[in-house]
Amino acid sequence: MTAPHPFSFDIGSLLSVARHAGQEILRVYHTTFEVRLKADLTPLTKADESSNAIILAGLSDLTPDIPVLSEETQHAPYEERMEWETMWLVDPLDGTKEFVKKNGEFAVCIGLIENGRPVLGVIYVPIYDALYYGGAQLGAFVSTGGGPLVPIEAARHRPQGPLVALKSRSHPDERLIDFMKPYSPIQWVTAGSAYKFCLLASADAHVYPRLNKTYEWDTAAGHALLEGAGAIMTDLEGKPFLYNKPNLENGPFIAKAPIFPDVFP
Template sequence: MINVISDIAIKAGEKIMEVRSKGFDVELKADESPVTQADKASNEVILKELKAAYPEIPIISEETASADYETRKHWTEFFLVDPLDGTKEFIKDNGEFCVCIAYMKNKRPALGAVYAPVLDTLYAGGPETGSFISRNREPLSPIKTCPPEEGEGLKVVGSRSHPSPNLAEYLEQFNIAEMVPSGSAIKFCLVAEGKAHLYPRFNPTMEWDTAAGEAVVTGAGGTMTTLDGEPFPYNKEILKNGGFIVKA
């Protein structure tokens, strides 16, 4: 499955790049968040490919109406998809957007694939498989988080488009060596491959924003918890997330 969802994420990323090269319009959804033809085209690719490969596994995607909670609360497995994570970064054309596909088992991220098409970089893995990186379509190679040495200043990754006033207050307790702004789920992957130590998030996200990234981070040896240190919940009645802390 790790190979299948990775291949699908790359195909979706190629579709996004097609739209990017031709130009696109920006629409606003009901919640005032932006959406483009790239989000929709990527979603079509992912849904078609996942349904062909795993017809028995249901899918929750940002760009498709979800099953009602009374139906999905009984699911023991499903896919959780963000066809274009970082739409604002896509619109700004800064390259910091990605495709996120997570396989969820018993309400936990079991596998994730995060593909950044501008960087042609794929991150994939989960707690049972370990996590891996592939740059420029090279074979997957293992990655590990890199916890800070004693006394070492922390490298902290934070949101480029969604800064939080709570972040500065939270970080006052630490010795911070570097702040690394980044967009989309690439922030999880920077922790997973050892380029950052900490990713705190106080602003709300949705479940499809975090699942694939959490799988990759945990597979690489890191953790993701609620702000209270509890396991991060998924397949909630309301799919909006509270804050979280990702640590190497």
């Protein structure tokens, strides 16, 4: 059962769409699959395409009047998108590099944007059968193995030991060491895809700084999940991190548990 929410569609049905897409990804994962390269030289597999098709069909049924921007479909020009007050941002297989490496750190990401802000995020991690969702007006929840939804929240107390900071597995950035040096001691945890947002939302980590490139579909669902869990995500100046920009590439960001009232900035 899902919590009360302000949306016109059934969140349970949305969660089922995400899980269906993730289970299809997992099916392909356990086969011998072809890896192709897109124009930007990033990998593409049958799992990306199949998940995308499932999600697009599901969203069309649930919310036929809400436009969808997915990593794996042609993007509408900004002249059209700027009229979208509400939109879905989808990454049907976030972490394709991790999928290809077969390390399990990949996810399905579906985020709902209203007036540039993320209001709902769903992340499904197929290898763990872990389904997360949340938003600022919803709280944050996880269901594992198809079980009941359990509330989660970001860390509310400083650890006695080092702060746990997250960094990308496939996109390492040595600048992070200097960036976090004022807050030592730091225990770095490396993880792939939007799974990092799930770790932060579940209080398994305390901060996720990102200086190198991401795109809006990489962060929308995780950003909403974090807000539901009581965490914060801003640009490096503490300003709101917005979506449906003319350029869909994100700038640097910092995602942090609420134990950092005096940090960044």
